[in-house]
Amino acid sequence: MITTGRVVIVGAGLGGLYAALMLAPRPVLVISPETLGEGASSAWAQGGVAAAMSEGDSPEAHARDTVAAGAGTVDPEIAALVTGAAPAQILDLTDHGTPFDRDAAGNYVLNHEAAHSIARVVRVKGDQAGRKIMETLIAEVRAAPSVQVMERVLAQGLISENGRVTGVELAQIDGDAISQPVALLAPAVLLAGGGSGGLYALTTNPPRIRGQVMGLAARAGAVMADMEFVQFHPTAIDVGRDPAPLATEALRGEGARLVNADGLFFMEAEHPMAELAPRDVVARAVFAQTQAGKRPMLDTRAALGEAILTQFPAVAAACRKAGIDPVRAPIPVAAAAHYHMGGVATDAAGRSSLPGLWVCGEAASTGLHGANRLASNGVLEALVFARRAAEDIAADLPGAAPDAPALALDFTPGGPALDPDAVQHLREVMTRHVGVRRTGAGLAQAITRIRALQAAHASSPDFANMCATALLIATAALQRRESRGAHWRDDFPAPDPDFVQRSRLTLAEAQQMTQENA
Structure with a gap:
């Protein structure tokens, strides 16, 4: 076994990178199965970050919408905690250099997404929030002397001693080949490795996001919560790609409508909020149209016209790659596995049931999302709990941050592929x-x-x-x-x-x- 004084963070999405920065100057090792910035669900998040940033809004209203969308199983104290922290979180990301969209007066431009009572989703270049926030954090992580990133390495298991998590088993990826595991002991482990969407044949998640991080915690004995609640995004672009590109919910916030092959705008009969109904309602309606052979589509033509090309460049690019012109034709869509509300059960500090193990982001189940996540609360939760977990880890570890040399692990080929x-x-x-x-x-x-x-x-x-x-x-x-x-x-x-x-x-x-x- 190899021992390090570095806190090990498994996962290099928004939660993992933000926690690494919040832990500075304490030495951290970030484990990334891909090149940094690739393969993380965070980079694919189109909608943005939900936060009460307008005069007519409040954290209390945001919390009410969160509880209502969660269908009775949201922890109201966690909802109040996260929505209360949201405005300061946006200001902190702005200070870090995130180029959020602003109007001429300097106010944040806000999108209106499903089940929100008001426009409150802070965005970057329309539909590029995840990628731009990731770029900002990656630049800071690359420059942080306390953070070492180990790329193309994955965690396969947790090491425990006397009921406490004391380290991780790591393996190196080389194409389709996987090395034999290396045992690394560490003072604390934070799991921030994404959800489980890739366990489904139709998903919007990156290829490696297949529940592995949740699974390794479960195999170590962690209590899991709300595992049955998997959210299906109603408007994955249905063009036969794996994973499926995403048509952000913000399109419907701008007035795009769901239509079937018969020309029927079918959401009006499904829910009073029509296209802005909670995601589960819209996803089941889209799924029903698919099952009936009615080919559901998202029609952006009347609401956006050519503006889709500049306001939602990621969606426009995905359509262009698939040979679709959204200015002139509706976009074929399907319901796809998108986000897991369940995960490793944590408390308000990100602690799991296993001492020595913290979890944040989609791999965690904090009680915020309940049975149905409110749109764009996922990125918010990851950031808020990354900070809270980092603060709790720092408080849990004795003494000042030690010096820890960079690690160079010796991986041996021949692990089971x-x-x-x-x-x-x-x-x-x-x-x-x-x-x-x-x-x-x-x-x-x-x-x-x-x-x-x-x-x-x-x-x-x-x-x-x-x-x-x-x-x-x-x-x-x-x-x-x-x-x-x-x-x-x-x-x-x-x-x-x-x-x-x-x-x-x-x-x-x-x-x-x-x-x-x-």
Whole structure:
């Protein structure tokens, strides 16, 4: 084993990079499975950061909208904490150099997104918030003497001693090859490695975001929360690409409408807020149109016309690459796995149930999102909890920040590689049985298939991490015998007051449940 005095941060998205900066001057090692800036969901976030930045808005109103969107299972204290911190978070990012859009008077330009009662999403160049914030933080991380970034390296497991997380098992990636693991002991570990969207065959998440970070925490014994609540974005651009490019929700905030192949604007019959209904409602409506062969599309022509090319350049570029001209034709869309409200259960400081382990970002379940995340609260939560976790880690570690030399790990080739066919099989199982609409029979079948896949590929820790997360999602969904927020059961289509609470589950409990029902 190798010992370092550096705090290890697993993941190099917004949460991981921001926490690394907040920990300065304490030495930090950031683990990134890709070249820094690539492969993180944060860089793909189009909408922006939700914050009460206008005179007619308030953190209290933002919190009310968050609670309402969460369908009864949001922790109101966490909602108040995060929305209260949001305005200062925007000002801090501005001080760091993030080029948020401003009007002639210097006010922040705000988008109106689904289920918000007012325009409150701070944006960058229309639809490039995630990428521009990432660029800002990457430049600072590269210049920070306290931060070492180890690229093309992934975490495969956690090391524990006497119930406390004391380090991580790391492996190097070289193309499709993976090295043998190296054990690294560290004073604290922060997981900031994204969600689970890539466990589904249709997703907007980067290719490596397949629940591995949640899974390695679960395999170490961490309590997981709200695992059944996976959010499907209603307007992934449906052009056969994996992952699917995203048509940001802000387009609907600007007046874009959903239409089917028959020319029917179908959202008016689904919800009083039509296109601005909560994401779960819109996603199910889009999914139903797809299942009926009605080819749902997002029509931006009347609302934006040629302005889409300059106001939403990322969407325009994705359309152009697919041979679509959004100025003259509607954009084909589908519901795709987008964000996981569940994850490793944490407290208000980002602490998991395992001493020595903190979690922030999409891998965490803080209680903010409930059953259905309010649009653009994801980036906000990642930043707020990255700061809170960093402050708590610093307070937890004794003494002043030590000097820690840069690490040079010696990776040996020959680790067990992922079987791409097994990964694709898992993704198809999740899409078919644990997707937008679920049934008890389908979930039970998924659990059987997941267990069989994991057993057949037991030598791969990366696949074991994916299967752990998949099993937890399916088991939690089977246990929640109702429909609430993003979790829909065709066999239990109504909400049940007996389930108005967050779910909590360990991997051992999920495995025991599935064995008993086998």
